[in-house]
Amino acid sequence: MERFNICIIGGGPAGLRAAIAAGSAGAEVLLIDENDRLGGQLIKQTHMFFGSEKQDAGTRGIDIAQQLVNKVQSMTNVKVYLRCAALGLYDDKVLTVLHEKKYRKIRAEKFIVATGASERMLAFPGNDLPGVYGAGAVQTLMNVYGIVPGQRVLMIGAGNIGLIVSYQLLQAGVEVVAILEGSPHIGGYLVHASKVRRAGVPILTSHTIMQAIGTNAVQAAEICALDSHWARLPGSEKTLEVDTICLAVGLSPLSDLLWQAQCRLTYIAELGGHVAWRDANLCTSEPHIYIAGDVAGVEEASSAMVEGELAGLAAAKSLGLARVDVDTAMSQAREQLIALRAGPVGEKIRTGLALAQMRGDEQHA
Amino acid sequence: MLKQTGVPSTDDLKRVSPSEVRLALGPVAIIECFQKIPCNPCATSCPQGAIKPFVDINDLPDFDPALCNGCAICVANCPGLAIFVVDERYSEDTALIKLPYEFAPLPEVGTMVGVLNRGGQQIGVGKIVRVQNPPRFDRTAVVHVEVPKCLAREVRFLALGANKR
Numbered sequence: 001m002e003r004f005n006i007c008i009i010g011g012g013p014a015g016l017r018a019a020i021a022a023g024s025a026g027a028e029v030l031l032i033d034e035n036d037r038l039g040g041q042l043i044k045q046t047h048m049f050f051g052s053e054k055q056d057a058g059t060r061g062i063d064i065a066q067q068l069v070n071k072v073q074s075m076t077n078v079k080v081y082l083r084c085a086a087l088g089l090y091d092d093k094v095l096t097v098l099h100e101k102k103y104r105k106i107r108a109e110k111f112i113v114a115t116g117a118s119e120r121m122l123a124f125p126g127n128d129l130p131g132v133y134g135a136g137a138v139q140t141l142m143n144v145y146g147i148v149p150g151q152r153v154l155m156i157g158a159g160n161i162g163l164i165v166s167y168q169l170l171q172a173g174v175e176v177v178a179i180l181e182g183s184p185h186i187g188g189y190l191v192h193a194s195k196v197r198r199a200g201v202p203i204l205t206s207h208t209i210m211q212a213i214g215t216n217a218v219q220a221a222e223i224c225a226l227d228s229h230w231a232r233l234p235g236s237e238k239t240l241e242v243d244t245i246c247l248a249v250g251l252s253p254l255s256d257l258l259w260q261a262q263c264r265l266t267y268i269a270e271l272g273g274h275v276a277w278r279d280a281n282l283c284t285s286e287p288h289i290y291i292a293g294d295v296a297g298v299e300e301a302s303s304a305m306v307e308g309e310l311a312g313l314a315a316a317k318s319l320g321l322a323r324v325d326v327d328t329a330m331s332q333a334r335e336q337l338i339a340l341r342a343g344p345v346g347e348k349i350r351t352g353l354a355l356a357q358m359r360g361d362e363q364h365a
Numbered sequence: 366m367l368k369q370t371g372v373p374s375t376d377d378l379k380r381v382s383p384s385e386v387r388l389a390l391g392p393v394a395i396i397e398c399f400q401k402i403p404c405n406p407c408a409t410s411c412p413q414g415a416i417k418p419f420v421d422i423n424d425l426p427d428f429d430p431a432l433c434n435g436c437a438i439c440v441a442n443c444p445g446l447a448i449f450v451v452d453e454r455y456s457e458d459t460a461l462i463k464l465p466y467e468f469a470p471l472p473e474v475g476t477m478v479g480v481l482n483r484g485g486q487q488i489g490v491g492k493i494v495r496v497q498n499p500p501r502f503d504r505t506a507v508v509h510v511e512v513p514k515c516l517a518r519e520v521r522f523l524a525l526g527a528n529k530r
C-alpha cells in the first residue's frame with residue numbers, strides 16, 4: 001500500500017491549490033482526480049475571473065488551470081493520479097480507489113476532500129428528451145470538445161452559470177432564445193446579465209418552463225410567467241421553438257465521501273445542500289479529513305482556490321510540516337476569504353458558513 | 366429594472382456618467398458597474414490613476430473622469446466587460462465608442478456594422494475605425510466604432526458575425 005502525508009481528492013481549483021500549498025510546506029502529497037486531466041471546472045471557464053490579483057483576477061479560468069497544473073507538475077513531492085475515483089474513506093486513514101480499472105488502497109495521514117459539486121435537475125414533463133442538458137455538460141461539450149449542443153437554446157436559470165454559459169453559446173455562434181429565471185431577480189452578477197442582454201438575449205425573470213415538447217428530441221419549450229407566490233400566471237403560457245434546453249438551476253455539494261466517512265453533516269441551504277461541519281481551518285469532525293471548494297459550500301472558484309490553499313497549509317501544519325511560514329500564509333488566506341465574502345453578494349455565504357462552523361449542540365440550542 | 370432585465374435604468378446611468386463638461390472635452394471612460402462584487406482589475410490596470418485603489422475589494426469603482434484620457438486599457442481588463450470609452454468630440458456629427466468585444470471573427474476596419482443599445486436592439490449603423498487586440502488585452506478586443514453623435518450614450522454593442530439577427 002502506498003503511503004503519503006496528505007492525499008487530496010479532486011483536482012479542481014480547490015484541490016490544485018491545496019496540493020501546491022501542502023507540497024510547498026514540505027508534505028508528500030498525492031492528488032487524485034477521476035477525469036483524464038486536472039483542472040476541474042476551470043478548464044471550461046473562458047471568461048476573465050473576478051477577485052483581486054491574489055486570486056488571479058482578470059485572468060481566464062482556462063489559463064489559471066494551466067498555471068496551477070504546471071506548478072503541480074513541477075513539484076517533485078506532489079504525485080498525481082488521473083482516472084482515479086475515490087471509493088471509500090475509512091477511519092484507519094485508508095482510501096480505496098479505482099485507478100485505471102484497478103482497485104487499490106492508499107494510506108495517508110490527512111485527507112483533503114475537494115470533490116466539488118453536482119448540477120441540480122429540474123422536474124418538468126419532457127425533461128428526459130434528448131436536447132435537455134445541464135449547463136455544465138454544454139460547457140464541457142463546447143469548451144473542452146469543441147461541439148455545439150444545438151442551434152437554438154433556451155437557458156433556465158439566471159445565476160452566474162446560466163449567464164456565463166449563455167454568453168459562451170453566443171460566442172460559439174449559437175442563438176440563445178431566452179434566459180428564464182424563476183425568482184423575481186437575476187441571481188448572477190449583473191455585469192454578466194448586461195453583456196448577454198446587450199447581445200440581444202432577453203432575460204425573463206419570474207418565468208419558468210412548463211414542459212419540453214418533442215417526440216424523439218426537443219423541438220419546443222412551453223414557458224409561463226410566475227406570480228409573486230411562484231404560481232403559474234394563467235394565460236401567460238408561450239411556446240418557444242428551440243432544439244436545446246439548458247438547465248442552470250444550481251449546484252449541490254458532492255459530499256458522498258464525507259457521509260461515508262461519517263463526518264458530521266448538516267443541511268445548509270445557503271451553501272447548496274448537505275455540507276460538513278468544519279473548524280476555522282476547514283477540518284471536519286473527523287480530525288484526519290479536511291474540506292475545500294464547492295463541497296464545503298457552493299461558491300465562486302476564486303474562494304475555492306483560497307480555501308484549497310488554507311486546507312493544504314492547515315493539514316501540513318497539523319503534521320508538523322512547515323517548510324514555509326505556514327502561520328503567516330494561513331492568516332493571509334483567511335483574510336483573503338473574508339475580503340472576497342465581505343460584500344452584499346457574499347451575505348448568503350457568510351450566513352451559511354456561520355452555521356457550518358457551529359457545533360451541533362449550538363445549532364439546536 | 367437592472368435586476369429584472371439586465372438593462373440599467375436612466376437613474377443608474379446618471380450615477381456613473383461623467384459630467385457634460387467632461388464628455389465635451391473628449392475620450393473618457395464610462396464605468397457601467399452598479400453592483401458591489403469582489404473585483405478590482407479596473408483600478409489596478411488604470412495607468413492614469415483615474416480609478417482609485419479599492420479599500421474593500423467589493424467597492425464600486427471610485428473614478429475621477431478628470432484624470433482619465435480614454436486609453437481604454439480598463440475596457441479590456443474589466444472582467445465584467447462593463448466599461449466603455451466615449452469620445453463625443455470625435456467629429457462634428459459623430460462620436461467614437463470603444464467597446465469590449467470577444468466574438469470571432471473580429472470586425473474589419475472600414476466596414477459598416479449595425480450598432481446595438483443596452484437592450485440588444487439595433488438603433489443605427491456605425492463604422493469600424495480601429496480594432497485593438499494586442500496580447501496584453503488577453504483576447505478581449507477593444508473595437509472603436511464611429512456612430513452618429515446622438516447615439517453616443519446608447520450604443521454598447523455590435524450586431525455582427527455570431528450575433529447577426
